[in-house]
Amino acid sequence: MTTEQLTDQIHTKKSFLCIGLDVDMTKIPTHLLTTEDPIFEFNKAIIDATHDLCVSYKPNTAFYEAYGIKGWQSLEKTINYINENYPEIFTIADAKRGDIGNTSSMYAKAFFEDLNFDSVTVAPYMGKDSVEPFLAFENKHTIMLALTSNEGAFDFQTKNVAGKELYKVVLETSKNWKNAKNLMYVVGATKAEYFTEIRKIVPHSFLLVPGVGAQGGSLQEVCKYGMSENVALLINSSRGIIYASNGTDFAEKAREEALKLQQEMAVILNK
Numbered sequence: 001m002t003t004e005q006l007t008d009q010i011h012t013k014k015s016f017l018c019i020g021l022d023v024d025m026t027k028i029p030t031h032l033l034t035t036e037d038p039i040f041e042f043n044k045a046i047i048d049a050t051h052d053l054c055v056s057y058k059p060n061t062a063f064y065e066a067y068g069i070k071g072w073q074s075l076e077k078t079i080n081y082i083n084e085n086y087p088e089i090f091t092i093a094d095a096k097r098g099d100i101g102n103t104s105s106m107y108a109k110a111f112f113e114d115l116n117f118d119s120v121t122v123a124p125y126m127g128k129d130s131v132e133p134f135l136a137f138e139n140k141h142t143i144m145l146a147l148t149s150n151e152g153a154f155d156f157q158t159k160n161v162a163g164k165e166l167y168k169v170v171l172e173t174s175k176n177w178k179n180a181k182n183l184m185y186v187v188g189a190t191k192a193e194y195f196t197e198i199r200k201i202v203p204h205s206f207l208l209v210p211g212v213g214a215q216g217g218s219l220q221e222v223c224k225y226g227m228s229e230n231v232a233l234l235i236n237s238s239r240g241i242i243y244a245s246n247g248t249d250f251a252e253k254a255r256e257e258a259l260k261l262q263q264e265m266a267v268i269l270n271k
């Protein structure tokens, strides 16, 4: 998917919501546990109930890898289900990969070719040759951690490196990498006060913004400082939507939570 197609979807659906599919078997409704693939059944119900309210789904691979081969199969069924039934949706494998070049190429093949995700999250710590293998894929997107939503972000990301905060060095340096047009960045919703500085460096790049909902980030604040003229925001909420209820009405309640965010987004887009 191109960024232009993603932007068109944002305007059509009046939404820049990304729903995180972080399936924890201890939190899903118990009636699903007797099905053959509880993770997939849960995701399918959430996706069917919310696809018109969001432009993206983001399974975090940790929640699938934790269940071994079965978890990976649930992930594969989930991405295939989205691609077959809702091909307009932008898919994100939140895997936070990155390694020496030849290993990164294999990670990229796994997520872009085998699983056919539109994008994958990567860590910047190993530098250019660890990220460029992901960027080489046409119409696929590499979402690099810039300033994360957690408290530990202050351990390294905001530290001064040669007169500049490290997250700024990450943004500035990566802009010059080969196929940098395929880069997006992760910036936590809990760091809204940093968005103005970030937009000075990457005014038009898409930012994936986790941290609204369970982590307490503010949609309004993020949009105030982080929305570019082409929107270029994907606001993620996972637990706040998918665990709205653990009863038989879980998909309906997830829709209600997604609708609240989508309606807020529609108002922001209309301003």
Ligand SMILES: O=c1ccn([C@@H]2O[C@H](COP(=O)(O)O)[C@@H](O)[C@H]2O)c(=O)[nH]1
Binding pocket: 020, 022, 060, 094, 147, 148, 149, 150, 186, 187, 188, 210, 211, 212, 213, 214, 215, 236, 237, 238, 239, 240
């Ligand atoms: O800085 C980051 C980067 C990634 N995440 C991931 O996003 C979701 C957030 O889930 P919530 O339940 O809405 O808190 C989850 O997969 C994280 O691993 C992040 O939170 N912050």
